[in-house]
Amino acid sequence: MADAPLLTALQGGPDRADALTVDGRSSSYEDLLGAAGAVARKVAGAPAFAVRATASLETVAAVVGGLLAGVPVVPLAPDAGPAESEHILRDSGAEVVTVDFAERADFTPAAPTPAPASAPASASADADRDADPSPYRNAALVLYTSGTTGPPKGVLVPREAIAADLDALAQAWQWTAEDTLVHGLPLFHVHGLVLGVLGALRTGSRLVHTGRPTPQAYAAAGGSLYFGVPTVWHRVARDEAAARALSGARLLVSGSAPLPTPVFRDLHALTGHEPVERYGMTETLITISARAAGGRRPGAVGTPLPGIVTRIAESADGIGELQMQGPTLFAGYLGRPEATAASYTEDGWFRTGDIAAVDEDGTHRIVGRASTDLIKSGGYRIGAGEVENALLDHPRVREAAVVGAPHADLGQEVVAYVVADGVTAAELTDFVAARLSVHKRPRTVRFLAELPRNAMGKPQKRLLPPL
Template identity: 55%
Template sequence: MVLFPTTTESAGTPGGRPALTIDGETISRSELFGAAAAVAEQVAGSGPVAVNATPSIRTAIAFLGCLQAGVPAVPVPPDAGPRERSHILSDSGATLWIGNRPDDLPDELATLTVDSAATGTPPAEPDPDSAALIMYTSGTTGAPKGALVSRRALQAQVDGLAAAWDWTPEDVLVHGLPLFHVHGLVLGMLAPLRIGASLVHTGRPRPASYAAAAEAGGTMFFGVPTVWSRIAAEPDSCRALSSARLLVSGSAGLPPTVFRDVQALAGQGPVERYGMTETLITIAARLDHDRVPGWVGEPIAGVEARILDEQGYPVISDGDTIGDLQIRGATLFDGYLNRAEATEESFSDDGWFRTGDVAAKNDQGQHRIVGRAKQDLIKSGGYRIGAGEIEAVLLDYPGIEEVAVVGVPDADLGQRIVAYVVGELSDETAVIDWVAGQLSVHKRPREIRRVDELPRNAMGKIQKSLLS
């Protein structure tokens, strides 16, 4: 198994385009792989290598060099604080640091400088089952855990999505996503390198930058919901994307209103997909299927999904009945580094990974993600209710710009449905009645709380644990 072809035939990209363009800086495929081989020669035989994942050509060279050498790369967020950075370095056992060196790094951790003009000889292809990446989870409970992602999983991930989206070397991918998460690093950089396509990374995901890239020939565009919302708010930029072959949204649910706004301006709404650090992207809306807001598609090749009720039985495939989503297949991680007990707890007795997400499936095998079981599954009055379904309805109400639905303790109901809303509202009772008229009555919010903004993390995901 060759993860990244480096033969003469694949030394360039179609039309002589650069392999990578990051914030205006370019590099050809032959230059990129030559510089990466020089890094591989220097890191070969070392332990894990921490990479300061700034959006830059040197960062791309660093990741590719580690992968060529068969050395696990550890993405480190550039904005990580001293405590987070220290945990990642100590927990991963990083032996080298690549990138700008913060003042708080331990003296014994050596720094390697990347030379984009250097060249080397690519080593033999590493074991496909060896760890390629150690990616740290968001750490919603306790310190972040390092997920071991193998080379084989990366291959399955890229090839599965390439088939679902007809991704070819002729494509030019455009995005401005961070290079330390699955979305930006694996889908956004490693995938085009394996496929032989080009990447244009805009530095920051500004609407004008996406529009300019579209006019320059971009064919695929990635973004999180916040990015798509901002693009939709700038009609000229959004219309420029009408030349694109595919728009993709991920990392959080895309509000139906944003889907419809982008569709009206760009001629197509973004397809959605589902995944997490431990599974990579496992479910995706296919290019040749109808796009329905809120639905993330079907498992990619090599992946299976099931949805179980509280008794452990499969739920009805009616598109409405929700349950716990579990995954197994080729893209799964190999466990948490140094956390055997946590790894064991994350899998069912028959080998399925417990995602911790709540989902529904229709009779065509398409999936709808309701949210996280711990924060988006609300048990009220004996009913199991998905927060995401209520949020989608609320976002259609005039004046509501953003919303987060949570369950709060209630002596009578067990949990009471509360909606935190950003926007202008004159009659909160009317909003509650609106939801009751759109969904089952028991799914209506019992309370509307207006806020100026919702708390979000670096990827734009709403942090419901901070709502009280």
């Protein structure tokens, strides 16, 4: 029997030969459990193990096998360089396990370790949790952050947090076993792995992973529920035939980065669907989302999921740091109690580091990261995201990233990096000033051939060239 708290769809539910398809290869639940059982036997008793998380049935079997055995899985990006891989393996103490999907074995999971009564909420709670003799704290997954402020940290993701999150999302998105989920996202992040694989295995929806998230692959998949990141949706919106093929879907979901307003509008025009946007982090899983039954608007990520409580701290001009509590939060950073404690406020709220605003109806809007996307210029607080959306409204601008740069008089000035053709910096400055407040206009515009992005398509502002 599969892991009871999480993999409910694998427990004797309806099976089919193509219950999941990954990069053109299909499997039934029975075959998946057999392959996962072989992995579970191989890793049983290990403190943790790692897997090269390619878009493959082998990766799915490895993760399910870890859940069966109660052994934390450390997914490695398949394109991770030697230094990054060495750091993650050394930091986690995990060894890479190879998987042969043709192997089959039965495996009876041990009784799960009782979960803590509630998620950690403060440094004192961290101290209590540190009394657990295992550094992994009943984690199902150890997902490594991008390392923007130092070496990547291992985020301990409990199975109870995953179950709570997937159930809340199933309710919010009306996600059932009748759906066919389609996506082509990497299987080493929350979006592609937790939502895009474990979500299907919990709800019982058929899964089609396209291998690569091309517009043509999405159009051919015939799904009812689609997951994508803004880069994927931008490419779909530029392929009119592929976009119109998605008109028969039930729901398009975008995440991992803000969806530009022009892409939202283009998708709506071509598919008839207003995309659902949602917000989350590796440390929190998905905590805020628009609903399948409800209004959606560009730039808004919806309202908190059941059990999630949010607040805006140090609010000024209606925006401030987003902080939260709830059952989907992580169990800490592996081997870094000080970093775990520092991620919470003294009164027990998780500090997301993201700047947000909440509308009167409770709808949340994410302005950006506190470190890079809140610009303080001439006494004004400016969200980089709204300036980026204004720039992307220009017909000749394909990509835009906005940051604050030191300025002797203003404190910071608004600087825009854009990918565009046939337009001048002055024209773009005037274009923004005509749509937003004048003080939000870029004072410097830098033209690039492309923006640096990570595997999820999110712009990496720390990699932008200096002025």
